Amino acid sequence: MEARTVDFSRTTITELMIPSFANFSGKVHGGILLGMMDKVAYVCAAKHSGAYCVTVSVDGVEFKEPVEVGELVSLSASVNYVGNSSMIIGIRVESLKPKTGQKKHTNSCYFTMVAKNEDGSLMQVPKLIFQNNEDIRRFWDAKI
Numbered sequence: 564m565e566a567r568t569v570d571f572s573r574t575t576i577t578e579l580m581i582p583s584f585a586n587f588s589g590k591v592h593g594g595i596l597l598g599m600m601d602k603v604a605y606v607c608a609a610k611h612s613g614a615y616c617v618t619v620s621v622d623g624v625e626f627k628e629p630v631e632v633g634e635l636v637s638l639s640a641s642v643n644y645v646g647n648s649s650m651i652i653g654i655r656v657e658s659l660k661p662k663t664g665q666k667k668h669t670n671s672c673y674f675t676m677v678a679k680n681e682d683g684s685l686m687q688v689p690k691l692i693f694q695n696n697e698d699i700r701r702f703w704d705a706k707i
């Protein structure tokens with residue numbers, strides 16, 4: 564199986580925060596953001612593995628700043644680590660107020676995804692090719 568670079572599957576999704584995403588205080592509901600994180604993690608894992616993937620665990624989800632309706636939320640995901648069938652996807656979430664250009668880093672988190680074969684068994688995923696020191700640092704941090 565051919566190894567793949569981190570860039571091969573790097574993914575960014577940007578979405579406008581609309582009123583139906585808001586909770587009672589007018590801020591975006593945490594569950595909406597969690598759903599977006601799961602989606603970007605899936606896209607990144609599916610690109611790397613070329614397979615159907617499932618979410619196994621979620622680490623480090625912490626909402627540091629509230630997100631408001633009208634903001635543009637960008638989620639940047641990359642494969643930090645691969646095992647046999649598992650991949651740890653690192654996700655950075657940023658929110659931008661388009662009128663002022665003000666950006667905030669709302670959180671960073673880690674989703675473990677596993678690739679599956681058609682019959683539901685675990686699938687071996689491609690190894691990771693490191694292109695720079697950052698790729699290596701993230702790999703070792705994830706392994707630890």
Ligand SMILES: CC(C)(COP(=O)(O)OP(=O)(O)OC[C@H]1O[C@@H](n2cnc3c(N)ncnc32)[C@H](O)[C@@H]1OP(=O)(O)O)[C@@H](O)C(=O)NCCC(=O)NCCS
Pocket residue numbers: 617618619620645646647648649650675677685
């Ligand atoms: C996660 C799942 C695949 C584990 O299956 P299993 O038969 O216990 O397999 P293993 O123990 O060999 O684990 C498989 C891989 O997942 C990893 N893994 C298992 N549990 C984990 C956890 N809690 N956190 C991180 N990684 C985990 C293992 O380290 C292993 O990685 P590797 O293949 O790279 O070595 C299985 O429980 C499953 O399919 N769960 C449902 C997932 C799902 O449907 N999610 C959608 C949301 S409902």
